[in-house]
Amino acid sequence: MTEITAPKSPVTTAEFTEGIREQLKYGQGVTPEQATPADVYVASSLVVRHYLQDAWFKTQQDMVNGHTKAVGYLSAEFLIGKQLRNALLNAGMLDQFDAAVEGLGFDPQTVVDSEYEPALGNGGLGRLAACYVDSLASLGVPAFGYGIQYRYGIFRQEFDEEGRQIEKPEYWLANDEPWGHVDYNRSQKVSFGGDVIEKNGKKIWKPAWSVRAVPVDYMVPGYASGRVNTLRLWSARSYDEFDLLTFNKSEYLDAVKPKVKAEDISKILYPEDSTPEGKQLRLEQQYFFVAASIQDVIRVFYPGQDKPDLTTLPEKITFQLNDTHPVIGIPELMRVLIDEYDYDWDTAWDITTKTFNYTCHTLLPEALEVWPASLIGELLPRHLDIIKEINQHFLDELKTKTRDKEKIDRMRIVTNEENPKVRMAYLATAGGSHVNGVAELHSQLLKDVTLRDFSDLYPDKFTNVTNGVTPRRFIRLANPRLSALITEGLGTDKWLSDLELLEGLVPLAKDDEFVKKFAAVKQANKEDFAAYAKREYGFDLDPNTMFNSMIKRLHEYKRQALKILALIAKYADIKSGKVSIDDVQPRTVIFGAKAAPGYYLAKLTIQLINNVARVVNNDPDIKGKLQVYYPWNYNVRLAQHLIPATDLDEQISQAGKEASGTGNMKFALNGALTVGTLDGANVEIREKVGAENFFLFGMTVDEVEALYEKGYMPAEYYERDPRLKAAIDMVSDGTFSNGDRNTYAPLVADWLTKDWFMTLADFTAYSKIQSDIEALYRDPLEWNRKALLNVANSGYFSSDRSIQDYLERIWHTGPLA
Ligand code: AZC
Numbered sequence: 001m002t003e004i005t006a007p008k009s010p011v012t013t014a015e016f017t018e019g020i021r022e023q024l025k026y027g028q029g030v031t032p033e034q035a036t037p038a039d040v041y042v043a044s045s046l047v048v049r050h051y052l053q054d055a056w057f058k059t060q061q062d063m064v065n066g067h068t069k070a071v072g073y074l075s076a077e078f079l080i081g082k083q084l085r086n087a088l089l090n091a092g093m094l095d096q097f098d099a100a101v102e103g104l105g106f107d108p109q110t111v112v113d114s115e116y117e118p119a120l121g122n123g124g125l126g127r128l129a130a131c132y133v134d135s136l137a138s139l140g141v142p143a144f145g146y147g148i149q150y151r152y153g154i155f156r157q158e159f160d161e162e163g164r165q166i167e168k169p170e171y172w173l174a175n176d177e178p179w180g181h182v183d184y185n186r187s188q189k190v191s192f193g194g195d196v197i198e199k200n201g202k203k204i205w206k207p208a209w210s211v212r213a214v215p216v217d218y219m220v221p222g223y224a225s226g227r228v229n230t231l232r233l234w235s236a237r238s239y240d241e242f243d244l245l246t247f248n249k250s251e252y253l254d255a256v257k258p259k260v261k262a263e264d265i266s267k268i269l270y271p272e273d274s275t276p277e278g279k280q281l282r283l284e285q286q287y288f289f290v291a292a293s294i295q296d297v298i299r300v301f302y303p304g305q306d307k308p309d310l311t312t313l314p315e316k317i318t319f320q321l322n323d324t325h326p327v328i329g330i331p332e333l334m335r336v337l338i339d340e341y342d343y344d345w346d347t348a349w350d351i352t353t354k355t356f357n358y359t360c361h362t363l364l365p366e367a368l369e370v371w372p373a374s375l376i377g378e379l380l381p382r383h384l385d386i387i388k389e390i391n392q393h394f395l396d397e398l399k400t401k402t403r404d405k406e407k408i409d410r411m412r413i414v415t416n417e418e419n420p421k422v423r424m425a426y427l428a429t430a431g432g433s434h435v436n437g438v439a440e441l442h443s444q445l446l447k448d449v450t451l452r453d454f455s456d457l458y459p460d461k462f463t464n465v466t467n468g469v470t471p472r473r474f475i476r477l478a479n480p481r482l483s484a485l486i487t488e489g490l491g492t493d494k495w496l497s498d499l500e501l502l503e504g505l506v507p508l509a510k511d512d513e514f515v516k517k518f519a520a521v522k523q524a525n526k527e528d529f530a531a532y533a534k535r536e537y538g539f540d541l542d543p544n545t546m547f548n549s550m551i552k553r554l555h556e557y558k559r560q561a562l563k564i565l566a567l568i569a570k571y572a573d574i575k576s577g578k579v580s581i582d583d584v585q586p587r588t589v590i591f592g593a594k595a596a597p598g599y600y601l602a603k604l605t606i607q608l609i610n611n612v613a614r615v616v617n618n619d620p621d622i623k624g625k626l627q628v629y630y631p632w633n634y635n636v637r638l639a640q641h642l643i644p645a646t647d648l649d650e651q652i653s654q655a656g657k658e659a660s661g662t663g664n665m666k667f668a669l670n671g672a673l674t675v676g677t678l679d680g681a682n683v684e685i686r687e688k689v690g691a692e693n694f695f696l697f698g699m700t701v702d703e704v705e706a707l708y709e710k711g712y713m714p715a716e717y718y719e720r721d722p723r724l725k726a727a728i729d730m731v732s733d734g735t736f737s738n739g740d741r742n743t744y745a746p747l748v749a750d751w752l753t754k755d756w757f758m759t760l761a762d763f764t765a766y767s768k769i770q771s772d773i774e775a776l777y778r779d780p781l782e783w784n785r786k787a788l789l790n791v792a793n794s795g796y797f798s799s800d801r802s803i804q805d806y807l808e809r810i811w812h813t814g815p816l817a
Contacts, residue, residue: 150266
């Protein structure tokens with residue numbers, strides 16, 4: 001007997017149907033006969049909200065009245081993905097929805113697909129934040145996600161005739177957006193600019209302009225927890241209405257100017273990933289959402305109090321800083337405590353350091369934000385004062401801890417130079433209780449390299465929390481077939497809230513019949529994906545080939561170039577007759593990746609991939625055995641379709657560069673085998689699933705360091721491996737640019753003279769591991785056995801486990817009673 005623990009539905013099918021009818025009538029103003037799937041989507045979403053409302057109120061009340069410290073997850077990005085199906089699942093209304101919608105004559109999938117995906121994030125960091133709010137609610141931990149409701153999310157990616165990336169604005173709010181509740185009555189004022197004056201020894205900030213931060217609230221229903229948390233995304237609105245008295249026609253543009261400026265703050269997400277652009281607007285965005293959130297917390301936890309006792313703040317909430325983007329919150333809380341509530345410096349510092357913690361998501365030094373002090377001074381003059389004072393106190397403290405002057409100098413929060421800079425990662429480390437990396441290896445490297453001086457002097461601050469992903473969205477919703485098989489195999493669906501139960505599948509890997517069922521699930525998913533790719537992109541994928549995916553941001557360190565060069569080498573082998581086409585194992589390679597709009601080499605790599613696809617897919621000599629597809633505009637939806645259909649996934653970053661990766665976890669949990677380097681969470685995935693179930697290749701962190709040390713000469717590798725040479729020559733000779741030898745010249749020049757991430761040095765090892773991969777794939781039963789063991793042993797990578805780790809190691813709080 002299978003034990004089903006799915007949440008009890010708060011609604012019957014009849015009630016759901018009635019709810020949709022009501023919403024269509026009074027909300028959308030249409031009859032069920034006139035309604036489109038988009039209307040039904042909006043109506044259904046409102047019905048879900050309606051039935052969640054009481055649980056939402058209760059969660060808020062328990063949070064404020066109870067004694068459980070809440071979590072405030074401060075993040076510039078929340079890449080939440082489509083909401084409806086996820087909310088239905090978590091709240092236990094999936095069946096009622098399906099039945100109600102069908103009863104009204106609509107196809108549930110079409111209705112769900114009408115939702116516009118909110119793309120309020122760039123990649124891993126934003127998606128992680130979304131998984132974490134899901135897990136917090138599912139564990140019943142009181143929490144707020146705080147961020148920005150950008151009007152334009154990450155750009156929509158298109159490809160032009162030449163295969164180049166084109167960025168189009170993504171106006172996701174063009175239609176009804178039933179999930180976000182705009183709460184004008186709980187707005188906050190956020191100010192900028194101006195001067196600081198001194199009066200009776202007290203500093204007073206006289207800002208020059210202000211914007212109104214309006215909260216837009218998203219319900220975050222927990223899975224089967226009965227709890228509903230809040231994701232509060234701030235939208236910037238103007239205060240400055242037209243000055244009607246001085247208004248006349250010629251001044252019209254001047255009159256609307258302040259409004260344009262204020263509302264620009266939440267207009268657009270910066271499309272940078274791991275390479276922040278130091279722009280004033282970005283700092284405005286950061287301060288905007290953090291300042292509004294801090295005021296909001298005081299409003300929520302100390303309602304109606306003029307003189308709240310803010311020394312209790314660290315008992316009410318703990319703020320997690322998701323990377324350096326919200327770090328301006330540290331001087332902001334200091335300012336609020338000192339300037340607005342009259343606390344002395346030491347008390348304020350004590351409260352602040354107890355309230356904040358910082359997660360670092362990178363190892364690339366250039367991705368740690370550093371702001372010119374002058375810019376901060378212009379925009380936030382009082383904060384610059386406070387930062388300088390924090391710096392001074394910090395240096396004084398360091399002097400009591402070490403006599404190493406150089407070390408003290410290296411640790412300065414504000415640099416000592418003509419145009420001083422503020423290092424946000426250092427400010428976060430000094431101003432918070434804990435600092436964590438996002439995988440074991442990453443946290444170790446943070447301590448040993450990136451923040452070494454800090455970990456020397458403050459070893460107890462440093463800890464690790466390995467990332468995780470929500471099994472609700474990435475297994476149950478994305479892969480219903482596998483979910484059903486897991487439930488069948490385990491005899492319970494409890495794994496959805498206790499993912500380590502997947503271990504119960506280990507013995508079934510010895511059962512050939514079960515492995516065959518598992519293989520059939522994968523095959524059906526591949527067929528589904530082929531149909532989806534046909535429908536959405538016009539691609540003709542052959543589901544009887546190996547599906548080999550590489551989906552992630554396009555960045556040199558992730559080394560899409562390694563994948564495409566290996567592919568070209570294979571193509572060259574066939575073209576030159578070195579390899580007979582009859583011996584080629586059929587493979588479909590699928591890329592998904594956006595590049596930052598200003599990232600030249602990344603964009604050129606996209607162009608190359610698209611043109612390799614064009615040439616290879618259309619070459620009759622290849623007989624369809626090697627196919628390359630690049631579905632444009634990779635997003636959460638595409639991930640949910642592709643991951644369950646993938647046989648082999650690529651995690652091939654240069655060792656020591658990928659902080660964690662979370663795609664790697666989603667793939668393992670969906671029964672793909674990984675080819676990867678010893679980087680980020682790959683290390684832990686390999687440990688858990690077993691070395692024999694993971695295709696490892698490439699240099700280690702130490703080997704990479706040693707090679708940098710020795711002096712890396714990529715051209716030597718080009719000369720040494722004839723297949724690598726053939727591949728690069730093919731890129732140069734115009735094969736993939738209609739004979740034009742200039743198109744990829746900058747890329748080739750970079751590979752041969754710089755190759756900062758050592759793509760060439762790992763090429764030979766990467767090519768070699770392909771024969772192991774192909775040998776195994778020829779034996780479907782063994783391949784699937786290993787894939788099943790990946791599923792069975794990856795339960796650790798649930799975001800529920802990550803949140804448990806945060807609770808124990810950093811937040812020191814737990815579920816509401
Ligand atoms: C990413 C890291 O590159 C990735 O390795 C990690 O898994 C993920 O964060 C979540 O921790 N970093 C970013 O996405 N960074 C930015 C600025 O977007």
